[in-house]
Amino acid sequence: MSECVAKRVVVAGAVIDGGRFLAARRTAPPEFAGRWELPGGKVEPGESAQEALVRELREELGVEVEALGRLPGEWELKSDLVLHAWWAPLLKGEPQPLQDHDELRWLAPEQAFDVDWLEQDLPFVEEVVRRLDRTT
Numbered sequence: 001m002s003e004c005v006a007k008r009v010v011v012a013g014a015v016i017d018g019g020r021f022l023a024a025r026r027t028a029p030p031e032f033a034g035r036w037e038l039p040g041g042k043v044e045p046g047e048s049a050q051e052a053l054v055r056e057l058r059e060e061l062g063v064e065v066e067a068l069g070r071l072p073g074e075w076e077l078k079s080d081l082v083l084h085a086w087w088a089p090l091l092k093g094e095p096q097p098l099q100d101h102d103e104l105r106w107l108a109p110e111q112a113f114d115v116d117w118l119e120q121d122l123p124f125v126e127e128v129v130r131r132l133d134r135t136t
């Protein structure tokens with residue numbers, strides 16, 4: 001009999017401002033430190049994905065975003081964790097690396113692959129570039 005385990009969602013945000021999107025360099029865990037990601041974190045029990053993303057980006061970057069829509073696809077991180085990503089226009093604030101990151105970078109579409117992304121983020125980054133290319 002196969003076991004059915006509920007997966008916990010990690011929600012990551014493509015923070016968008018002025019035709020660019022934000023990349024964040026992780027400080028932990030050791031296997032991810034120094035690699036770049038779309039910032040975010042785990043959805044807590046009782047929280048929607050949108051609420052979790054808004055909370056995580058407020059805590060980690062000190063900004064307000066709108067979680068506008070999910071990007072297609074999902075990536076299984078471990079047996080019990082799955083990565084989703086959202087299109088998240090910046091509403092207020094200038095992102096600061098307050099928690100979990102030591103560097104942030106705004107990337108124009110043509111700079112999107114200048115940083116060393118976690119592999120699992122690449123399909124989402126490609127989708128973000130496609131969307132920015134269509135709108136700029």
Ligand SMILES: Nc1nc2c([nH]c(=O)n2[C@H]2C[C@H](O)[C@@H](COP(=O)(O)OP(=O)(O)OP(=O)(O)O)O2)c(=O)[nH]1
Nearest residue numbers: 010011012037038039040041042077083118120121
């Ligand atoms: N935030 C984020 N996490 C990612 C991405 N890609 C990826 O593999 N991960 C992994 C790293 C972590 O194992 C997990 C997210 O954990 P996290 O440490 O950011 O979550 P959190 O802020 O809620 O932390 P905690 O409750 O465990 O302290 O997902 C991504 O693009 N963004």
